Amino acid sequence: MTGQGAPPQEAGDLMEKVVNLCKRRGFIFPSAEIYGGFRSTYDYGPLGVNMLRNVKDAWWRSMVQRRDDVVGLDAAILSSPRIWEASGHLANFTDPLVDCRNCHERWRADKIGDSCPNCGSTDLTEPRAFNLMFKTFAGPVESDATVAYLRPETAQGMFVNFLNVLQTTRKRPPFGIAQVGKSFRNEITPQNFVFRTREFEQMELEYFVPPAEADTWFGYWLETRMAWYLDLGIPTDKLRLRHHDPDELSHYSTATADVEFLFPWGWDELEGIANRTDFDLLAHAALSGEKLEFFDQGSGERYVPYVIEPAAGATRTMMAFLLAAYDEDEVGGERRSVLRLDPRLAPYQAAVLPLSKNDTLVPLSREVLGMLQPLCTCDFDVTQSIGRRYRRQDEIGTPWCVTVDFESLEDRAVTVRDRDSTTQVRIPIGGLAAEMKARLGA
Ligand code: ATP
Secondary structure: OEOOOOOHHHHHHHHHHHHHHHHHHOOEEEOOHHHOOOOOOEEEOHHHHHHHHHHHHHHHHHHHHOOOOEEEOOOOOEEOHHHHHHHOHHHHOEEEEEEEOOOOOEEEHHHHOOOOOOOOOOOEOOOEEEEOOOEEEOOOOOOHHHEEEEOOOOHHHHHHOHHHHHHHHOOOOOEEEEEEEEEEOOOOOOEOOOOEOOEEEEEEEEEEEOHHHHHHHHHHHHHHHHHHHHHOOOOHHHEEEEEOOHHHOOOOOOEEEEEEEEEOOEEEEEEEEEEEEOHHHHHHHHHHOOOOOEEOOOOOOEEOOEEEEEEEEHHHHHHHHHHHHEEEEEEOOEEEEEEOOOOOOOOOOEEEEEOOOOOOOHHHHHHHHHHHOOOOOEEEOOOOOHHHHHHHHHHOOOOEEEEEOHHHHHHOEEEEEEOOOOOEEEEEHHHHHHHHHHHHOO
């Protein structure tokens, strides 16, 4: 654990409030709750699934869609164990495990100092290496020959498809392969809500470059990735880059820096950006016998590219966006909690609210909803007083509420209320789509 955080009381409160809000409003549920829970996994509810998808889409737009040097991939989660042999995961993907001899809890030695966080005892066993990969069997026979692993990172899918992508896309270094998907790690101590879970989602880019350009591209990706978080609303004083000391580097890396967020318990990692050198391509080439290199037909030059890897966690990043967005203020003398999420990340961009349940307002409200749905994700809520409905939308981060009232039947206009300022403006229904597009930057 690193750095100093916010004052403990306030920080603890924030964490509790956000976890509570996630459960209460349907962002994130503890998994298998009706069976007493499953501690290390979570289910994303109706709002969470929207927001997580928005986080991944924002990443994909910036890393793939808006570039001509990066292509996407969706590789299998279950694949040949030889991948993990070559990558070094079978031998090296371990955490140091210690047992407390007093209360028998197990811990990750590098995260707890010299005493047990449960009972305070310093009577701990010597650390031993614990492999984090989930083991299973492929097919009906359970034997050494059928052992398979759930992938602990998405990155290897890009390395083993390096030639396929080169041949089918005619890309040349510098170019990248991007992937978003689930990864699995048998973490010794899953903790801090969805910060560390055994099943999670990653967003990774492997960017292949001529070796001489590796340092320059490493710097480029540090800047580009920091800018992504800031653009989506992480405040500058809650985001930093931390360069790894040489003795902290992974076995494959010559330089690594972490993008860190100021979590309630202190600074911690959102994303690792590493110069992985030619380690992975060489390792897979050696074990598979395939030449994993780039041949430049123009110059006749042949080389194994270096790889710069920005590797982020989608679920962990979503949690950071929620923590950064949570706020409380007062509106009309009443306290409210509000998620000041960037509209691109909010579960709903708009909520259409007929002022009254009265049947006469519903058809026009549905017409308005129908105009907005092709542009963004909308909620439609007819229950309770309008004030309470505004609070509900504020609390889940909906940036704009569109209210249809009795006057709307006469003037074909609606009231659009802004989440952050709570100001309201009247907008003709005919101009609503254009207004929404402008607000969404679409
Ligand atoms: P840590 O040191 O926190 O265990 P790491 O350095 O091993 O993480 P990487 O292998 O660099 O993590 O993975 C890239 C990203 O994937 C991390 O920055 C994080 O956002 C995410 N990630 C890794 N492990 C987990 C996990 N158990 N739960 C949720 N997200 C994770």
